[in-house]
Amino acid sequence: MIQVILEFLNSTGIAHISLGQIGMITVACILFYLAIAKGFEPLLLVPIAFGMLLANLPLAGIMGSPETLLYIDPIETMEQAQKAQEGIFSAHMKTNLPGGLIYYLSMGNKLGIFPPLIFLGVGAMTDFAPLIANPKSLLLGAAAQFGIFFTFFGAIALGFTAQEAASIGIIGGADGPTAIFLTTKLAPHLLGPIAVAAYSYMALVPVIQPPIMKALTTEDERKIVMKQLRTVSKKEKIIFPIVVTIIVSLILPPAATLIGMLMLGNLFKESGMTERLSKTATNELINIVTILLGISVGATANAEQFLTLQTIQIIVLGVVAFGVGSASGVILAKILNKFSKDPINPLIGSAGVSAVPMAARVSNKVGQESNPANFLLMHAMGPNVAGVIGSAVAAGVMLSLFN
Incomplete structure (x- = not known):
């Protein structure tokens, strides 16, 4: 009888749990708190945190390979x-x-399937009218990608390979699907920490960006009221995704997958002839893929691979990339304001990172703190959606250079 009890106890996870697994379970609980209690991107953080929790339960085998x-x-x-x-x-x-359940779900990330499907849904939910109405927004979206390349060289200096450095740098684009897509092709062994860092920083946009924005702008600059955007015609909205797909894909073929799916989703929305497809992409499809992607991303963060010095370096480099990207957009907006006939509020520059629409909302919120009558949301959406294109283009550049 005693032998049976001992064998049962030895078969439980309690007997095999390690300090590292306890640490990762604690991290998962912190993410639950941020998502549920604080409301930081719960649609992303809840499945990621739960995947992390499952992956660090001893003997569960949810990520076990066949x-x-x-x-x-x-x-x-x-x-x-x-x-x-x-x-x-x-x-x-x-x-x-057989392998564990999430082992098979994770194939959607490893084979590069989930990120483009997310882009399809994002495209169907995105209105490019603010970017079309104010083409200068494209420059602000491009400037925000400077954090990617700045961090790339920083990672090289720390001893990472070019492929690893490119995957780490892409965190600065604040675009989780792009980070996953690039990392699976260049540095799949770093998928766990890079994906968790990318999505965590996306969720923490309201915490990270405001201090940077306020430090780089004056009170008077934050009060600037921008001219109302012109009305964009339906024809322009239909032509835009087609033209962007052709131009970007011809210049950077590796970016065609992400850009193509993003623009296809947008064409579903703007054409007016594919309402059912647009609704599916913006609801059922993106919700299902978000669940599967989140759980499988979180499950890559097991204690053995996650609790390392390398992971700490990635987390630090990620926040540097994100901070530099946000600052670059603000600085370029200040420069453009010197030469622009119509005043530009520099706060919209920080929205050049592609955390849509959170970064644009933060720009609007910080602007209203200085001038309650100021509404920057639509102006900030221009750089924000430009950042989505910019991060995909940056990923294409990295793939062209290092794949």
Whole structure:
């Protein structure tokens, strides 16, 4: 009886849990708190945190790969004995044990399927009218990608390979699907910490950006009221995704997958002829893929791979990338304001990172703190959606150089 009890206790996860797993479970609980109690991107952080929780429960095996066993036929005849003596065996590969559930779900990330599908849904929810009405917004979205390349060189200086540095730098674009897409192609062994860092910083936009924005602008600059945007015609909205897809794909073929799916989703929305497809992309499809992507991303953050010095370096470099990207957009907006006939509020420059629409909302909120009558949301959406394009283009550049 005692032996049975001991065997049962030894079969429980309690007997095998490590300090690292306890630490990662604690991190998962912190993410739950930020998502549920503080409201930081709960649609992203809840599935990511739960995937992290599941991956660090001992003996659960949810990320276990299929076990392939080598079966050797018993030697029963003289001919088999002769072959055995010569080192030749009658062997068969048999997969006896299936992998864990999330092991199979994670194939959607590893094979580059989930990120483009997310882009399809994002495109169907995105209004490019503010960007079309104010093309200068494209410059602000491009400037915000400076954090990616700045951090790339910083990671190289710390001893990361070019492929690893490119994957780390893309965190600065504040675009989780792009970070996953690039990392799976260049540095799949870093997928866990990079994906968790990218999505965490996306969720923390309201915390990270305001101090940077206020430090780089004066009170008077934050009070600037911008001219109302012109009305964009339906024809312009339909032509835009087609033209962008052609131009970007011809210049940077590796970016065609992300840009193409983003613009396809937008064409569903703007054409007026594919309402059912647009509704599916903005609701059922993106919700399902977000769940699967979030859980599988979180499950890559197991204690053995996550709790390392390398992960700490990635987390630090990620926040540097994000901070530099936000600052670059603000600084370029200040420069453009010196030469622009119509005043530009520099706060919209920080929205050049592609955390849509959170970054634009933060720009609007900080602006209203200085001038309650100021409404910057639509103006900030221009750089914000330009940042989505910019991060995909930056990923295409990295793939062209280092894949």
